[in-house]
Amino acid sequence: xxxxxxxxxxxxxxxxxxxxxxxxxxxxxxxxxxxxxxxxxxxxxxxxxxxxxxxxxxxxxxxxxxxxxxxxxxxxxxxxxxxxxxxxxxxxxxxxxxxxxxxxxxxxxxxxxxxxxxxxxxxxxxxxxxxxxxxxxxxxxxxxxxxxxxxxxxxxxxxxxxxxxxxxxxxxxxxxx
Amino acid sequence: xxxxxxxxxxxxxxxxxxxxxxxxxxxxxxxxxxxxxxxxxxxxxxxxxxxxxxxxxxxxxxxxxxxxxxxxxxxxxxxxxxxxxxxxxxxxxxxxxxxxxxxxxxxxxxxxxxxxxxxxxxxxxxxxxxxxxxxxxxxxxxxxxxxxxxxxxxxxxxxxxxxxxxxxxxxxxxxxx
Numbered sequence: 001x002x003x004x005x006x007x008x009x010x011x012x013x014x015x016x017x018x019x020x021x022x023x024x025x026x027x028x029x030x031x032x033x034x035x036x037x038x039x040x041x042x043x044x045x046x047x048x049x050x051x052x053x054x055x056x057x058x059x060x061x062x063x064x065x066x067x068x069x070x071x072x073x074x075x076x077x078x079x080x081x082x083x084x085x086x087x088x089x090x091x092x093x094x095x096x097x098x099x100x101x102x103x104x105x106x107x108x109x110x111x112x113x114x115x116x117x118x119x120x121x122x123x124x125x126x127x128x129x130x131x132x133x134x135x136x137x138x139x140x141x142x143x144x145x146x147x148x149x150x151x152x153x154x155x156x157x158x159x160x161x162x163x164x165x166x167x168x169x170x171x172x173x174x175x176x177x
Numbered sequence: 178x179x180x181x182x183x184x185x186x187x188x189x190x191x192x193x194x195x196x197x198x199x200x201x202x203x204x205x206x207x208x209x210x211x212x213x214x215x216x217x218x219x220x221x222x223x224x225x226x227x228x229x230x231x232x233x234x235x236x237x238x239x240x241x242x243x244x245x246x247x248x249x250x251x252x253x254x255x256x257x258x259x260x261x262x263x264x265x266x267x268x269x270x271x272x273x274x275x276x277x278x279x280x281x282x283x284x285x286x287x288x289x290x291x292x293x294x295x296x297x298x299x300x301x302x303x304x305x306x307x308x309x310x311x312x313x314x315x316x317x318x319x320x321x322x323x324x325x326x327x328x329x330x331x332x333x334x335x336x337x338x339x340x341x342x343x344x345x346x347x348x349x350x351x352x353x354x
Contacts, residue, residue, distance in 0.1 A: 095276065095291070098275030098276060099275060103272075113298075115267075115298030117269055118297040118302065119296040120292075120295040121293070124304075125180065
């Protein structure tokens with residue numbers, strides 16, 4: 001069975017929507033999801049707000065109640081019939097997030113065993129056949145087949161096979177493998 | 178540069194000595210390190226004590242102040258000249274341990290970047306050239322070259338290339354690669 005590593009933030013977890021919600025709670029409704037097209041969240045907000053949005057990512061509770069990316073649960077079930085699924089999160093960037101991320105995964109994806117949950121900052125060390133990730137930084141180093149999952153910030157990236165969302169990923173990847 | 182994944186408990190961290198210290202604190206001096214020869218800690222203690230030693234492993238502070246395995250710091254420096262070092266801990270077995278383990282690694286091994294610290298329950302997913310681990314369970318599935326690091330519980334294991342301690346590992350592995 002081929003192995004598929006799947007990123008968490010912006011792929012299983014709708015981190016951008018959650019950041020926007022926390023931002024709006026603190027600063028009011030000045031930014032919309034459309035403003036994030038082709039850009040990272042921290043580059044969109046006024047400079048004076050950046051320290052605060054950085055604090056959000058280092059809040060131990062931030063990662064606990066992120067909404068799911070639509071279709072993620074069904075996709076994990078379907079893809080799990082053809083691939084061995086690993087979830088790989090670069091949680092080392094925000095070490096306070098380990099417990100919240102692990103609890104979130106256990107809650108939403110109980111079929112994925114804890115042994116298949118991975119926290120690693122450099123995904124080039126993963127010996128998987130596929131990596132589905134929103135981050136070109138991780139994808140470019142990966143040694144299997146990299147697949148970019150569309151997120152607002154990566155829409156201009158052209159170097160990787162792309163899946164637009166989970167229904168698209170299921171269509172493409174159930175035909176592979 | 179070849180990549181070397183190195184386990185944490187019983188390899189960098191002297192977890193057996195720490196378990197014994199916590200056990201002795203709770204139950205008095207009834208067990209010595211020699212009693213662990215060829216056996217796992219939980220099989221050596223009286224059955225009535227087993228729930229308590231299991232609790233130790235689920236105490237969030239247990240993994241924070243484990244002593245170092247002798248020679249580990251020097252070995253990481255020397256091996257780091259020839260190999261790219263990743264530390265891989267199966268922390269998912271004791272999820273409360275993430276923060277303590279990460280903090281311990283940052284304290285004792287500041288030269289190993291956070292991106293090279295990995296928490297993963299199934300090390301067969303690591304695409305490294307070597308894995309140094311005390312656990313036959315992890316070594317047998319690993320896809321690179323498995324190397325067993327001597328710990329009391331694994332002394333009868335014969336399936337893997339063995340290093341007796343860190344000075345031995347440095348001698349053997351600085352000649353390889």
